[in-house]
Amino acid sequence: DAKTTQPTSMDCAEGRAANLPCNHSTISGNEYVYWYRQIHSQGPQYIIHGLKNNETNEMASLIITEDRKSSTLILPHATLRDTAVYYCIVSGSARQLTFGSGTQLTVLP
């Protein structure tokens, strides 16, 4: 079961891009990278996922390195409402979504 390593906390200025890194050096070929976030005392919210290629949706972009050992979630224009704990999760057919410690992102005015 691949594990992930994320910084404990990060700050970002409102309106700037937030770049959240994640290391997953033991990821296997059929495992996806998922990002969820959890705003205080709410349920986790799905953001984006990918396997090999970079992905973009209305919320964020996901950049996965060519060796797939790390990835970066990009929130292009962070707002105060993006303040949350961001979880990077690696999961595939053999294992369910197991949350790591996550990164507390604080968007500053």
Added chain:
Amino acid sequence: DTEVTQTPKHLVMGMTNKKSLKCEQHMGHRAMYWYKQKAKKPPELMFVYSYEKLSINESVPSRFSPECPNSSLLNLHLHALQPEDSALYLCASSQDLPWSGANVLTFGAGSRLTVL
């Protein structure tokens, strides 16, 4: 309907009580999950149901008893809990089965349980 609905939002119970948490989804999802989250910790997987059958039990104590009466409903029956069981209990569902590869979960807002 794109939501997972959990009731009650808050529950306070004594150690001798029997209570239940309820989770409902009407998205036609085939898998449903229970997670437990302690304060300032990440969610921990408890149970997974696929096609209304229990497929994963993460060694959860028997005082927690899950039930999936139909494809839209998931219950968690609580009996003889301990104060350390106080936590946020999260329900989730997914269209895809847990072992199908890409598997996006939709979470409910959670039920906050306090055991006195």
